Every structure is written in C-alpha cells, then in structure tokens.
Amino acid sequence: MYARPAGALENTPRGRDAQALLQRCVHCGFCLPAxxxxxxxxxxxxxxxxxxYLVKQLIEGGPVGEATRAHLDRCLTCRACETACPSGVEYGRIIDLGRELAEERLPRPAVDRVARIAITEVLGRQRLFSALARIGTWLRPLLPTRLSARLPAGHTASGARLPARHARRVILLEGCVQPGLAPEINAATARVLDRLGITVIRARGEACCGALAHHHGRSGPALDQARRNVHVCAALLDEGAEAVVSTASAxxxxxxxxxxxxxxxxxxAAAARRVSDATRDLSEILQPSDFSRVGLARGTGPRVAWQSPCTLQHGQRVTGRVEALLEAAGFRLELTSGATLCCGSAGTYSMLQPELSSELRRRKIEGLTIGSPEYVATANIGCRMHLAETSPVPVRHWIELVDQVLLRPSGA
Ligand code: SF4
Ligand code: SF4
Structure with a gap:
C-alpha cells in the first residue's frame, strides 16, 4: 500500500518509516478472518x-474524526493479523503509529484523556495498585459486581522468599498488577524453578514494563519505564543472572x-538490546525433561484447556512450548476451538471497550470448554482475570497448575 507522508511527516525519518511499514501490505485480505x-x-x-487504510489517511494528512479514532480504539492489538499475513506486515507497529498520529491530530476530550492517563498510571504502579487491590478486597461486598469480580476473593500468600541456593539464577519481573491480584503466580514460579535447580532473583526498583502507556500512544512515559528496567536488569545480568523472565506474556x-x-x-541502546536478547517467557527456560527428572509422569493429571495469550502466540511467537510442558507435568490437554482468537482482555481493553470485550470472552470460553476441561490454563495475568470472571471452570496460570502437582506427595 503506497502512502505519501504529508505535513509534519513529509521528508522525515518517521514519515519514511511509516511509508516502509505500509508498503508491505498488498490488500489481499487474508488477515480479515483472523x-x-x-x-x-x-x-x-x-x-x-x-x-x-485509516493509518494511511493519517500519514497523508487526510481527514480524521471521531469515527477514525473509534475504529483504531476498537483494535485489540492482538496481532493475530500478523500471524495470518503472508506478506509479513508489521501491523502492531502500524497501529501504534496510527494511534500516536490520531492523538496528535485529534486530541481526546479532556475527561477521556485524564481517565486514560489515570488508568495507566494506577495499573502501572505496583505498590499503589497492590494497596488499592487490598482495600478493594476488604470492601468487596460493597462494590458493584463488575468491579468486585475482578478482585481476588481474599488474601493469597505470596510465599516466603526462597534461599538463593543454585548456581543458575534468573531475574523474575514481578509485574505491576500481578502482585496485587495474584501474587501466587510469582510464588509458584519461584517454587517450581527452585525445585528444578534455578534461583529466582528480584529486579529491585523494577518499573511497569511500559506496555500500558505505549499502547495508549504515550511513548514518553513508556520509554522512561523501559530505561529504568534496562538499568536494573542489565546490572543483574552483569552479576551473572542468565535470563530475564516474565510470567506475564504481555x-x-x-x-x-x-x-x-x-x-x-x-x-x-546497547544495554536495552542486551536485556531484550536475554528476556525469555517462563516456558522458554524449561524443558519437558525437567519434569520427568523430578518424578512427574505423563497422562496422570487433570484435564486442561490451554489458552495461549495473543502476546505469547502472535507477539512473542512462542507456540507449543507450554502445551509440551503441561503434558510432561502430567496434564491431559483438551480439545479447544478458536485458539488463535483474543479473549477480549487486551490490557485496558476490557475496561474501555466492555461490550466487544465481553462478546469476545463469551466466544472464547465457549471454545475453551467444548472438551469439558477441569481447568483453563493461560500465561498472562490479564487473560487469567478476565476469563475467570465468567468461566464455569477455574482459570489458572499454567505454572500454578505445575506447582500444584509438584507439591503433591506423589510428585515430591
Ligand atoms: S494479509 Fe497482510 S498484506 Fe493482506 S491485507 Fe492483511 S495486512 Fe495487508
Ligand atoms: S484486533 Fe487484532 S487481528 Fe484485528 S486488526 Fe487489531 S491486532 Fe489485528
């Protein structure tokens, strides 16, 4: 697709970058059903x-109105279209650019802008969010169902810190909402890795990864958060940590x-490249043989439906690894449908686009439960909380399920 950058983009590196991004699209439409x-x-x-097409209009200085913004806002940034596209279009970068241009050309009404900044600021501050989640848990009976359903039912112990006793060490990014909503995920990760001979170390001073601000077109705050994490993680890599690990695929x-x-x-730049190169999804640092080594047997555990978050399958392009690990840990994988489709969580999407988000979740849960599983397993806190709100079966991070079977006397 040809675009002629105009206005502030004309003859600029940003304009040329935009043009190169769009040029790959040949309008074939293979991405539509995805x-x-x-x-x-x-x-x-x-x-x-x-x-x-709408981003092309923005690049070329064409008209932009509320309708343009509404269609861009409705995008989940799930990147299923990238996986489906035979021409290698980097759609995620195109939508980020489109949102930035739309924010510049058509600023949102003040109330909307403040609300969006408030959401990203509250969700992106671990201590503040954890404190609010605790207060929300106490006040649960008084809150509207829509809000209370998103809060943990009670306090869940995050588990004592384990002694650093292994030569292999990985940096665990704890995330900003996860410690407040489901501290058991990072606690389970530390226990399982410890059992497999890997010590988890914390990235003290860790900031939000920046994804929330980035996807709202606020690249300044997002990059500041990224710089802080690069600084913290690069220092720990210097001290001998082998990888930066996240249990939230987003x-x-x-x-x-x-x-x-x-x-x-x-x-x-150099430190950022190093940190990126050292970053792994949790499933990328484990092997199925790790579980047989500690006595777990195939085919002996509960039936699980696997929900691969979009950020894992389409974004990181990590596929098949969690399934192999769950099977090696004894779980039996159930048939599902619509595996490539988003559950509707998508960061702040479920708050900002509640109707579409709920419909996508309804379809997702239908597809996940066709085989009547005992659990749904996922790999991202957002999906876990969003699905759990209406799922008829418990939704867990996959590492929590593995932790459960490792804790069983027979798995000890
Ligand atoms: S599949 Fe790729 S090339 Fe075809 S229309 Fe979609 S983005 Fe463009
Ligand atoms: S919703 Fe997902 S598949 Fe559709 S355009 Fe946005 S990123 Fe692509």
Missing part, C-alpha cells in the same frame, strides 16, 4: 486492512522489544 473485531462487527474498518513481549524501542537512545 481478526476478532472484524468477526464480531463485520465492518471492514474494524479489520486490519481497513485500519491500515510484559515479556514489551521487554523483548526494548532493544528496538530504545535503539536511538545512545545512552541506553
């Missing part, structure tokens, strides 16, 4: 190809992208 929003609304402008995807996002920052 797009969850297009499948719900049937509107071409809610499809990847339609949104690329955060892991963002950290893997630091090298590209900070490539033009001379003070930080």
């Amino acid at each position: 797009c969850p929003t297009y499948r719900v609304t049937g509107n071409e402008l809610d499809s990847p190809r339609g949104r690329i 955060c892991g995807l963002m950290v893997k992208d630091y090298g590209r996002l900070l490539a033009d920052d001379p003070a930080c």
